Amino acid sequence: MGEHLRLYSYWRSSAAYRVRIGLNLKGLSYEILPVHLVRDGGQQHQPDYAAKNPQHLVPTLLHGTRVVRQSLAILEYLDEAWPSPRLLPMTARDRARVRALAQMVTSDIHPLNNLRVLQYFENTWHVPHAERDDWIKHWILEGFTAMESLLSQDSATGVYCHGQSPGMADCCLIPQIFNARRFGVDMDAFPTLVRIEQACLALPAFDHARPERQPDAQ
Template sequence: MGEELRLYSYWRSSAAYRVRIGLNLKGLGYETVPVHLLRDGGEQLAPDYARTNPQKLVPVLQHGQRLFRQSLAILEYVDEVWPSPPLLPATSRERQRVRSLAQLVASDIHPLNNLRVMRYLDREWNVPQPERDVWTRHWISEGFDAFEALLQGHPATGTFCDGHLPTLADCCLVPQIYNARRFGLDIERWPTICAIEQACLELPAFRDAAPDRQPDAPQQA
């Protein structure tokens, strides 16, 4: 599997951030292909990029000549092709728990504060920015309340979401925490989430995937 990896990414996209963490945990080198989600109305909407991803979203992972879409599906592909270190635990029951935590973020929290949702609220319903920010904080808080409850006191919770190695769940959680802080949420409200984030950020794989370390990040970031 010596074919080149390219990641179509935007520095502040939490979905792309997840994939960057996963690739880094695997020790895989990749080329970043920036897709600016705001410039010229959004480069993801241009016809050339729409042929790369008809959903007009990032990330897309290119492995050789093949294109892979949807961040969780990309991460599972990466885990199958490069199984060490694993992003999913050994047993079916443990894998189900990790996938459910990951999907709590990727399917339930993140879509409600995604850029295209914010644009729709703005352009179609004229919802002002302060109200959109309240919307975002509400849905992140609802999700984190549930995430924290699923972690607290569970025998599988360890240094990370599941045991003492980072998994798919941690790849999803850390970018969502970044988003939460952007919108003014105090993460200390969720002590288990906070402790797991601190453990993750001790690892170079997580630190190097951070938005402000990306080649397309603006200088002031």
């Protein structure tokens, strides 16, 4: 597993942010290959990148000659290729819980607020910015309300989303909170999420993955 790791990333992409956290938690060395999602009509649409990722999305991980796409698939690949420290727990029951928490973000919140959705609103439907921002906040608030309930009422929640070690669910939650703050979501109603966020961002693996710390940050 000694091949060079390269990550196609955009500083403000929450999907790429998840993978940066995962790589950092594993203590892996990797090279960032920036893909600007807005400049030049979106560099993700250029033929060279589209050949690697036909969805025209980031992140894409290169591990030697292997190409791995989709942030959750990449995180699971990292966990299988470098099993320690774990991003997913040992037991099937606990893994199901962590995957469910992660997917609440990656399947139910983030896709409704993705850049390509917002660009479609703006460029095709000409939705005013105020209404677009209401859309973003609505779906984040719905998702976070459910996550706050699940995390605050489950004894399996510890310092982090699951127990005393950060894992896949935290990799997904922290970038989504970054997006929420970016769009002005009031986080006062989500004390458990904020507590977990503070614990995570105190760790170098999360701190070094922050958007503003990336080489392509604007």
